[in-house]
Every structure is written in C-alpha cells, then in structure tokens.
Amino acid sequence: MSEPVQKVDVAIVGGGMAGASLALMLTHFCPQLSVALLEQRALPDASASVQLPSFDTRATAIAAGSLQLFQQLGLWPALREYSAPIQSIQVSDKGHSLGVSLSAREQERVSFEGMLGVVIENAALGPILHRALAETPVKILAPARVSSVHMEAAGAMLRWSAGEQSPEYCLTSGLLVVADGVGSPLCRQLGIEFDTIKYQQRALVTTVGLQRDHGGVAFERFTNSGPMALLPLPSREGQHRAALVWACPDKEAEALCAMPEDERLRRLQKSFGWRAGRFVRAGALQGHPLSLSLAREQWRRNVVLIGNCAHFLHPVAGQGFNLTLRDCYTLAQALTGEQPVQGSQAQLKRLQTYGRNRSFDQQLTVGFSDRIPALFTSGNPIQQFVRQMGMLGLTLVPPLRAQFVSQAAGFGL
Ligand SMILES: Cc1cc2nc3c(=O)[nH]c(=O)nc-3n(C[C@H](O)[C@H](O)[C@H](O)COP(=O)(O)OP(=O)(O)OC[C@H]3O[C@@H](n4cnc5c(N)ncnc54)[C@H](O)[C@@H]3O)c2cc1C
Missing domain, CATH: 3.30.9.10 (D-Amino Acid Oxidase, subunit A, domain 2)
Structure with a gap:
C-alpha cells in the first residue's frame, strides 16, 4: 500500500449515510477542497453489485x-x-x-x-453512495478507525489505523467533520456533551x-x-x-x-x-x-458535527436522514468559494453562517419528531381530543395541510 494521504482540507470521520452524503456534496459543490473520508469498516468494492437481503432490513x-x-x-x-x-x-x-x-x-x-x-x-x-464516492476525488480510507483527535490552531490532527495489527497513521485537516453516529466517542474526546431523552x-x-x-x-x-x-x-x-x-x-x-x-x-x-x-x-x-440525542455544540472552530452525532431523532416521521441531507447541503454551500478551508477566522465565519441557517429547520424537525409520538400514543382524553382536532384541521384547512406536507416532504416551511 502506498503511504496514505497526510493532509487534507476536510476530513470526515464516519462513512455512514451522513458522512458519505456530505463527502459527495463537498466534492460536487466545493471542488476546490481536498476531502478525506475515514470509515472504520471496510466498504464494499466499487464494482460489487448491490446485495439485498430479502426480509430482514431497514x-x-x-x-x-x-x-x-x-x-x-x-x-x-x-x-x-x-x-x-x-x-x-x-x-x-x-x-x-x-x-x-x-x-x-x-x-x-x-x-x-x-x-x-x-x-x-x-x-x-449504502452501496449507491459508496459507488458514487469511488468515482470522485474524495480520498476514501477504509477500514480506517480514528482512535484519537488532537485540535491545533490550524485544524485537527487525527490518528487512525486499519486494524489492531496495523500501523498507525496521522492525518491533519483544516476542518474536521464528525459523522461517527449517535453517542459519538469522538465528540466525547472533544468535550462535546449531549442532551439525551431515552x-x-x-x-x-x-x-x-x-x-x-x-x-x-x-x-x-x-x-x-x-x-x-x-x-x-x-x-x-x-x-x-x-x-x-x-x-x-x-x-x-x-x-x-x-x-x-x-x-x-x-x-x-x-x-x-x-x-x-x-x-x-x-x-x-x-x-x-x-432516544432523542442532541449535541450541545454542533460546530466550533475547525469542527462540525453531521448526522446522528449532531441529532438523533425518533424515526416516527422519517426525518433524521432528510434533515441531515439539508444540513449537508447548507454546509457545502457555506464552504463554497475560492479559498481552501484552513483553520482560519474566515472558516469560523462560514461555520457560524451554517449554524445560523440550520437552526430553525433543526428545531422544527426535532420538535415535530419528539412531540408527535407522545401526542399520538397518549390515552389521555384531552390529548386524544387534540389529535382528532389536529386531523380534522389537516383534513379541512388546505394551507395547514400544505405546511404539514411541506415539512414531511423535506422542504422545510
Ligand atoms: C428505525 C429507524 C428508521 C429510520 N428511518 C428513517 C427514514 O425513513 N427517513 C429518514 O430520513 N431517516 C430515518 N432514520 C434516521 C437515519 O437512519 C439516520 O439519519 C442515519 O442513519 C444517519 O446516519 P449517520 O451516518 O449519522 O450514522 P451511522 O449510520 O451510525 O454512521 C456512523 C459511521 O461512523 C463510523 N464510525 C464510528 N466511529 C468511527 C471511528 N472512530 N472511525 C471511523 N469511523 C467510525 C461507523 O462505522 C458508521 O459507519 C431512521 C432511523 C432509525 C433508527
């Protein structure tokens, strides 16, 4: 194996649905950035056909x-x-x-x-995203488990290895994207706490x-x-x-x-x-x-969180991944431009813009996913009345219905 990449503009840790989608958006909307994706599990070969188990899948x-x-x-x-x-x-x-x-x-x-x-x-x-990635300039490191992260003025220094018996490598990046899933060990290393409701x-x-x-x-x-x-x-x-x-x-x-x-x-x-x-x-x-798990910080200098590690929602309304895609798109838009991202003041401003632009949709979607199951599983007669009235409202009032569908269809309001 040739010596793996040592320095990139953006390093994404976690090649799940969130990390892979962001990598695709960055390479599409921000071609000026060098991007690496580190995933602890091996990804299927790009030429492999999609394998579908019939009756046991999400x-x-x-x-x-x-x-x-x-x-x-x-x-x-x-x-x-x-x-x-x-x-x-x-x-x-x-x-x-x-x-x-x-x-x-x-x-x-x-x-x-x-x-x-x-x-x-x-x-x-998964394979559709990963096959598309294999055709981009994104440097895919898999299996590559990140064991530690050290923040420096100009970015992040990651240590990773392909397995227990494998040598350890270092990768430095101007921006670290944490996409390692719910309860993210990397966030804990960075001192980022979560608010969680089980x-x-x-x-x-x-x-x-x-x-x-x-x-x-x-x-x-x-x-x-x-x-x-x-x-x-x-x-x-x-x-x-x-x-x-x-x-x-x-x-x-x-x-x-x-x-x-x-x-x-x-x-x-x-x-x-x-x-x-x-x-x-x-x-x-x-x-x-x-559970509902929300990171208390979704971005800070040189770091941004994406996907389940930023917000893990009740799946009732099928919103988690759709919300993440809107986050990824907005982040990619915030990082477009001619300058490569280097742990700079300009980059911090872009992350601020990203956070500001995503806050309303995130709050709305989190609230929607959190309250709907509680309202609809309650045997309390008042809440039963409220939900029946809600249904009636959605049936009879077209603008209300249009708003509801707009949120559910992933357009935000
Ligand atoms: C039952 C259920 C149904 C759902 N249905 C819908 C739906 O219909 N619509 C919708 O929009 N959303 C839905 N969601 C939400 C959706 O599944 C999530 O938004 C999505 O899984 C987000 O994935 P992720 O990439 O953030 O996390 P993960 O899928 O957990 O990916 C994290 C990745 O990081 C890797 N990783 C972890 N640690 C390291 C490390 N140290 N180094 C390198 N790699 C690491 C892991 O191996 C993993 O591949 C549903 C969720 C559930 C639970």
Whole structure:
C-alpha cells in the first residue's frame, strides 16, 4: 500500500449515510477542497453489485426535497432503480375513524416527478453512495478507525489505523467533520456533551409481504402501543413488499422479537389493521433503541458535527436522514468559494453562517419528531381530543395541510 494521504482540507470521520452524503456534496459543490473520508469498516468494492437481503432490513423514506438534492448529485437514476415511489401518505389513529390522506397530485409544490418521496432499503442506499464516492476525488480510507483527535490552531490532527495489527497513521485537516453516529466517542474526546431523552422504546423494523399491491401509499398509523409506519418497497420475485417500523415500549418489543413468525404475523396484522390488506409474510424483527440525542455544540472552530452525532431523532416521521441531507447541503454551500478551508477566522465565519441557517429547520424537525409520538400514543382524553382536532384541521384547512406536507416532504416551511 502506498503511504496514505497526510493532509487534507476536510476530513470526515464516519462513512455512514451522513458522512458519505456530505463527502459527495463537498466534492460536487466545493471542488476546490481536498476531502478525506475515514470509515472504520471496510466498504464494499466499487464494482460489487448491490446485495439485498430479502426480509430482514431497514429502509429509509427519502423525501421529495432530498431527491432534488440527489438529482443534483447525479444519483437519481440509481436511486430510482432500487426504490419505490411514495404517491400518498395516509395518517390515521387506530380506533378512530378520522384520518388524513396527503397525495402528490394535490401537493405539486412539494413533490418530485409526481411523488412525495421514495423508500429505499438501506442495504441498497449504502452501496449507491459508496459507488458514487469511488468515482470522485474524495480520498476514501477504509477500514480506517480514528482512535484519537488532537485540535491545533490550524485544524485537527487525527490518528487512525486499519486494524489492531496495523500501523498507525496521522492525518491533519483544516476542518474536521464528525459523522461517527449517535453517542459519538469522538465528540466525547472533544468535550462535546449531549442532551439525551431515552424514550424507553424500540423501533421494531422488518419487511412484510403483502397480498395486494401497496399502490405507493405510505401509512402512518398511531396505535396504543406506539406509532407504526408501513412504507412501500419495490416488489421482489413477484412479492408485494412494505417496510414496517413500529416504535413500541421496550418490554413489549422484547416479547415481539421472541415470537415465531406465524404469531408475529398475526400480531402485526392485528396491531396495524387492514388498511394495506393482508400481511402474508413478516421477517424477523430487529429492535433499535430510541432516544432523542442532541449535541450541545454542533460546530466550533475547525469542527462540525453531521448526522446522528449532531441529532438523533425518533424515526416516527422519517426525518433524521432528510434533515441531515439539508444540513449537508447548507454546509457545502457555506464552504463554497475560492479559498481552501484552513483553520482560519474566515472558516469560523462560514461555520457560524451554517449554524445560523440550520437552526430553525433543526428545531422544527426535532420538535415535530419528539412531540408527535407522545401526542399520538397518549390515552389521555384531552390529548386524544387534540389529535382528532389536529386531523380534522389537516383534513379541512388546505394551507395547514400544505405546511404539514411541506415539512414531511423535506422542504422545510
Ligand atoms: C428505525 C429507524 C428508521 C429510520 N428511518 C428513517 C427514514 O425513513 N427517513 C429518514 O430520513 N431517516 C430515518 N432514520 C434516521 C437515519 O437512519 C439516520 O439519519 C442515519 O442513519 C444517519 O446516519 P449517520 O451516518 O449519522 O450514522 P451511522 O449510520 O451510525 O454512521 C456512523 C459511521 O461512523 C463510523 N464510525 C464510528 N466511529 C468511527 C471511528 N472512530 N472511525 C471511523 N469511523 C467510525 C461507523 O462505522 C458508521 O459507519 C431512521 C432511523 C432509525 C433508527
């Protein structure tokens, strides 16, 4: 192996959905910057075809606003191949007849090519991002686990290695982007604290087989055990499929995960109801612990946080990655210009601008993701009344509905 790169303008630590997306945006919008991406796990070979496990995977709803960004990056054709369009969203409260239906046809202002968004399995999204990266000048270091970071006046000095038996290397960068996920060890090294609320819930995730076509409908269903989302997926081998995400209390989640498939199938059907027809198959449930985790600082001199390490949200409204994409875009816009980024006063100003421009959308999206599940799982009659009135308002007042869809579709307000 040739001696790895030693100095770059921007070093991104973490090659997950956030880090990989930012790297693509930087190389597209800020070609003057040299960028390195360090990921502790090996990435699949760029030539490898997308491998999709059938029935045990997480999927991501990508909103219309985010698709516009991916289109600018030239990734829309690849995304379209592996995703299912969302033509409409149906929000309902189990046990109550009122519900809201939002369609792309009605909401042209916030749709993309006639859809409100798409749903793609993460197992397909990751390789699409990584294959696109392999065709850019971004220096990809993987496997490369960053073990320590030392801040200097002109930037960051990172120590990394490819594994326990491998030599350690140093990399200096004018700007350090931390994208190493929720609870980020790197942030802790930097003394960045988090405000965290544990929801005592798990997001149970699986793929279900449907007897009939989903027709591009994304269902958001609020049940007494927590919100359930059923998201359209592309059919495979003649099987209609949907991704199910059910946020339910820890204890119930444990019991559900231990159920055999036939019992699990009955339970999922009973809890979700029949709006999407009969469930004919359900893969194993994977549980993801849920919390709200917000970094107290998202940027400081020579450092910026992106993705789950900056804000980890309840997945109820499918907002986390979409919010991150808007952050990445704004950061890339703040760093455009002729000067390479060097731990300077000018760079600090750009980060300030970035922070200011992102604060409103972040607060709104965090509040939306935090309050909706609490409101919709409450058995309190006053809160039940409030949510029924909310549904009625969304049904009857077009501007309210347009605002709601605009937020949900990733355009902000
Ligand atoms: C159940 C569920 C469903 C969701 N559904 C949606 C949805 O429908 N729509 C939506 O917009 N969002 C959704 N989200 C949110 C979305 O998944 C996150 O926004 C996304 O995963 C952010 O990823 P990340 O890159 O920040 O973190 P991660 O995916 O955790 O990536 C961090 C990366 O950093 C690497 N790393 C860590 N430490 C180091 C180190 N020291 N050195 C080098 N590399 C390191 C890790 O290996 C990893 O690859 C959902 C979340 C959950 C939990």
